[in-house]
Amino acid sequence: MAQLEGIETDLWPSEVAVMDVAPRDGLQNEPHIMPTAEKIHLIETLAEAGVTRIQATSFVSAKAVPQLADAAEVATGIKRLPGVRYFALVPNEKGYDRAVASGVEDITLVLSATETMNRNNINMSIAKSMGLAKRLFRRAKDDGLNVRADVAVAFVCAFEGTVDRQTVVDQVDELFALGADQVCLADTTGRADPRHVAKLFALVRKKHGSERLAGHFHDTLGMGLANTVAAMQQGIAFFDTAIGGLGGCPFTPGATGNVSTEDVVSMLNQMGVTTTIDLDRLCEATDLVEELSGSKLPSAYYRSVRSGNKRSIGGG
Amino acid sequence: MAQLEGIETDLWPSEVAVMDVAPRDGLQNEPHIMPTAEKIHLIETLAEAGVTRIQATSFVSAKAVPQLADAAEVATGIKRLPGVRYFALVPNEKGYDRAVASGVEDITLVLSATETMNRNNINMSIAKSMGLAKRLFRRAKDDGLNVRADVAVAFVCAFEGTVDRQTVVDQVDELFALGADQVCLADTTGRADPRHVAKLFALVRKKHGSERLAGHFHDTLGMGLANTVAAMQQGIAFFDTAIGGLGGCPFTPGATGNVSTEDVVSMLNQMGVTTTIDLDRLCEATDLVEELSGSKLPSAYYRSVRSGNKRSIGGG
Numbered sequence: 001m002a003q004l005e006g007i008e009t010d011l012w013p014s015e016v017a018v019m020d021v022a023p024r025d026g027l028q029n030e031p032h033i034m035p036t037a038e039k040i041h042l043i044e045t046l047a048e049a050g051v052t053r054i055q056a057t058s059f060v061s062a063k064a065v066p067q068l069a070d071a072a073e074v075a076t077g078i079k080r081l082p083g084v085r086y087f088a089l090v091p092n093e094k095g096y097d098r099a100v101a102s103g104v105e106d107i108t109l110v111l112s113a114t115e116t117m118n119r120n121n122i123n124m125s126i127a128k129s130m131g132l133a134k135r136l137f138r139r140a141k142d143d144g145l146n147v148r149a150d151v152a153v154a155f156v157c158a159f160e161g162t163v164d165r166q167t168v169v170d171q172v173d174e175l176f177a178l179g180a181d182q183v184c185l186a187d188t189t190g191r192a193d194p195r196h197v198a199k200l201f202a203l204v205r206k207k208h209g210s211e212r213l214a215g216h217f218h219d220t221l222g223m224g225l226a227n228t229v230a231a232m233q234q235g236i237a238f239f240d241t242a243i244g245g246l247g248g249c250p251f252t253p254g255a256t257g258n259v260s261t262e263d264v265v266s267m268l269n270q271m272g273v274t275t276t277i278d279l280d281r282l283c284e285a286t287d288l289v290e291e292l293s294g295s296k297l298p299s300a301y302y303r304s305v306r307s308g309n310k311r312s313i314g315g316g
Numbered sequence: 317m318a319q320l321e322g323i324e325t326d327l328w329p330s331e332v333a334v335m336d337v338a339p340r341d342g343l344q345n346e347p348h349i350m351p352t353a354e355k356i357h358l359i360e361t362l363a364e365a366g367v368t369r370i371q372a373t374s375f376v377s378a379k380a381v382p383q384l385a386d387a388a389e390v391a392t393g394i395k396r397l398p399g400v401r402y403f404a405l406v407p408n409e410k411g412y413d414r415a416v417a418s419g420v421e422d423i424t425l426v427l428s429a430t431e432t433m434n435r436n437n438i439n440m441s442i443a444k445s446m447g448l449a450k451r452l453f454r455r456a457k458d459d460g461l462n463v464r465a466d467v468a469v470a471f472v473c474a475f476e477g478t479v480d481r482q483t484v485v486d487q488v489d490e491l492f493a494l495g496a497d498q499v500c501l502a503d504t505t506g507r508a509d510p511r512h513v514a515k516l517f518a519l520v521r522k523k524h525g526s527e528r529l530a531g532h533f534h535d536t537l538g539m540g541l542a543n544t545v546a547a548m549q550q551g552i553a554f555f556d557t558a559i560g561g562l563g564g565c566p567f568t569p570g571a572t573g574n575v576s577t578e579d580v581v582s583m584l585n586q587m588g589v590t591t592t593i594d595l596d597r598l599c600e601a602t603d604l605v606e607e608l609s610g611s612k613l614p615s616a617y618y619r620s621v622r623s624g625n626k627r628s629i630g631g632g
Contacts, residue, residue, distance in 0.1 A: 222616030300538030
């Protein structure tokens with residue numbers, strides 16, 4: 001019986017914030033481009049189901065990501081509900097200008113924990129990304145915006161393998177020093193395991209507290225919920241999820257996406273952890289997305305509910 | 317920030333035993349009846365992949381479960397590998413006699429935590445099941461057999477809802493007092509959450525230690541791995557799983573089965589927890605089962621591997 005090396009695992013949030021990233025992270029990876037009006041409808045439906053944090057779009061170049069060419073139309077088109085925050089990714093200063101012009105109040109900058117991934121993803125060195133963060137965060141403070149930084153491949157990189165924990169801790173230190181209001185550690189490849197999640201969040205939490213940290217997990221290897229719980233045990237109370245488990249590509253078996261909002265909320269409900277989300281209304285939104293995407297979405301809770309949750313009463 | 321009420325969560329096994337229950341729990345719930353020779357081939361293939369605990373069959377009546385009418389043929393037909401233990405369910409004394417006659421050395425008796433489920437599942441009161449346990453366990457001791465007891469719906473019952481923890485603790489006390497070598501707490505409905513799992517296993521572990529306990533989780537709501545980790549944090553180091561995630565019915569979306577052997581072993585590998593299982597060879601066995609069942613099995617790891625594990629390199 002080995003001890004989990006000096007890590008306290010008895011913190012436990014009584015309330016958790018869930019950000020649905022489907023309108024950006026989900027749709028960005030869909031081959032089908034959803035019409036602007038339908039994106040707006042999806043975002044509004046999520047808000048009406050009680051999702052108070054929504055990753056609405058990305059002000060990325062239309063050439064790089066044609067799925068999100070309508071970022072400005074989406075950001076200005078949505079009817080904003082009070083108490084709901086609509087996040088947008090900004091990859092550069094031009095994107096920042098467009099986001100501000102579209103009335104965005106919550107911006108997110110993404111960089112990667114490894115050089116190879118950062119160059120592959122956004123064609124920049126990490127040092128250059130940090131320089132950009134410095135400029136953007138300063139402007140955001142002046143403009144009164146809320147700023148979040150996402151560290152992609154914070155656990156395992158598709159190119160460089162398991163990422164050194166201290167490297168990530170140093171990046172998080174730098175991002176907070178530059179003025180980030182929140183830093184999210186993202187398991188972009190879906191290869192983080194609960195022990196790795198516990199260890200990395202424990203290190204970061206000890207320096208910065210858990211209140212300004214978020215977790216972003218994929219369900220590629222089925223560990224999305226296990227990793228969510230591992231982070232919650234470090235006091236983390238803000239998670240990115242996607243309705244239906246959208247992301248990756250539902251048309252391709254195995255290329256599964258973000259951990260599903262339904263599965264996370266269902267688990268939290270059963271654990272007695274409070275969220276703001278109405279699961280029945282959320283599933284109605286999933287009906288909508290499934291109809292639009294024309295394929296079965298992987299969310300276990302959603303699939304279970306829509307099939308009548310047949311239960312085995314076999315021998316155990 | 318609430319504390320996880322007085323529960324230590326820092327125990328952590330360095331080695332875990334995984335029992336594949338597909339040949340019984342999986343196939344019992346398949347509409348298609350697998351030919352005896354193929355069952356034997358599946359069991360032998362699992363053993364060759366390093367699975368050292370296999371739930372091979374159930375000596376239930378052929379009328380009740382036609383899928384397992386060939387229990388004796390399977391038990392006597394398999395070429396046994398040294399170091400591998402082949403478990404069989406025995407629902408009554410007749411089943412016990414047949415199991416013994418077939419050379420079974422590891423028998424399992426199933427009863428339910430709730431009266432309604434016990435009557436629905438095996439048409440007996442719990443008191444009557446305990447009486448049966450008393451007689452069978454005594455005979456098994458005399459016959460030199462290893463005895464396991466499975467408590468079905470130990471967390472949430474399809475008929476009676478959330479099960480009182482003390483009721484389960486009392487049952488476990490009684491089963492050990494009657495001579496059980498191992499007791500398994502089964503989340504038959506797939507509705508247990510990690511907090512519930514941690515609390516119940518903590519209570520039972522404090523009385524009986526973790527060495528003689530096992531966990532059995534379903535992935536119906538996606539919580540299979542999260543519950544496995546929650547039990548591991550209580551020192552539990554024996555889990556039931558099924559190759560491919562077989563069980564329930566793969567033909568019916570939502571009626572998902574046992575947590576998949578591949579997903580559990582893959583997670584344990586990444587966590588640095590030792591098992592005896594070769595994941596590549598295991599996936600070859602899954603190929604076999606998938607081909608025989610004619611449907612896509614839900615295991616996330618298996619699906620991911622067989623689709624080339626395409627990874628999103630989008631923004632986070």
